[in-house]
Amino acid sequence: MPFLPFGTRNLTLEEAHIDKRLECKQVTVETRDKCKLAGIIVKNDDNTIIDDHEPIIIYFQGNAGNMLFRIPIFSKLILHSSNIVKRVQIVAVGYRGYWFSTGSPSEKGLQIDALAIYEFVRRLYPKNPIYIYGHSLGGAVALYLASNEKIQKDLKGIIIENAFTSIKDMVTTIYPQKWLPYKYLVNIPLLNRNKWDNYRVIQGIKIPILFLSSRNDEIVPQEQMIELHKMAKISKKKVWVEFKNALHEDIFSHKGFVEAIKVFINETISDIRSR
Template identity: 35%
Template structure:
């Protein structure tokens, strides 16, 4: 019998070797396979094949193909405003002699960055609210590896995709005249924050919903079994460190679901603290001012989960009011810019 059963020492060594092998395999899967967990672009099933079009919802649109700097084709949707659509907020008064192009240029442009599941087609009803109710131009971004876009998703890739979309707007003969608002849900919020931090002078405002401080800090909650390996997460999306790079004069609306089962509301609260710090008192010409905080707002929805916060009562009213309030902000920004240009011209003339 003693020759049949392995010794305790042999058993222990075998167990240790097996554990080490499984641990190494597990760590390898976590490190190299995390993109499949973070960017489940094929979920729900069919998301890489079946992509709804705005026309399915009776919305006019342009099928837009954007080529990125690393030669990836993104297939997005552009919904430019139209004078004759006949709906929207009552405050919009369209002069009869205003051309279609002038009307488009007079309205804000919303860049939509969706969450990590599904495709842009699933978010068309949300785009419709921006388009119909708020009369915004809407650019629905489709990340690489999502929907019908080429490539595979990654943090580096999505950052390039977002910049490609912004460059399209800022180089467009009509859209470049419009205020640009970034709307991001979940990981889309991280994409929006990153883009704004790298283009502080081009972004007018941000609307952020249920996003996180960073992916490594989210792992222990979203994937508890992988919590001990959070340090291996190479997809950082470190929004907490990028918020301070966004000017305090850039308005930000933060919308949090108190019952979010994926991103704990504490993440949004930490980001809100970072946003609020942009409004700390600063001395300007000898006087103290609270800069920026009055242009930021945080709202928490008691019954909001990760995927249904946008259906909660008061959500879209808050977004609509926020966007309507940007008109005075844009006019002030244009006045300051004009004043600065005049001062610069005067200085050059005096020289």
């Protein structure tokens, strides 16, 4: 962690192919341990000032590449003909060690990053409803953030796409052979500092959760998403949307992606949550 395809560290905003109907602004978020995280804010380029009722999505990426690779996802959410609720802005900030962000990635480090990103967004948008969206590794980061009781009370909902139950389960999936040492080594605390125990964390999430799951996920077995859905027992609203022909990375290109998120936001944005 992380996997960075060739050229992704040096790809600039100016070099990215961004739809002219989008406004994409680069931002920097500083963490409490002085890492500087590079990110973007994406919205419709129509010069309209966002009001306090319009949703903000904090997007946490998967393990590969950088946030500029996710521009097609953001374009789909913002520019799709059916659109989200009124207007939406997406804040997508890279973890330490990703893109131009300083520092080296680790579970503890990414957790610090998540808190800093949330605080940055809340300062920027003090009254807007906030949703967090995590894909794969980003699902783990999103669940960690939502597990903070104070922050959870401030969120309208969480969207999880093709997340895993734990690093231990993923190691067993990738290396099932009994003669390989990896699945045994993850049981040694000093050797396994990145646990991402989503199976446990999701059991404390009370806010609405939208699960976006690829039946043909070639990276994270769908059974792990099914298990996460099962263990989200105290969530006040669980929504499961399956994409039969989708792979790990391409749910956004399949029919029903935008509609699922639009319905989820419409049904939760005005909810009065009991605390």
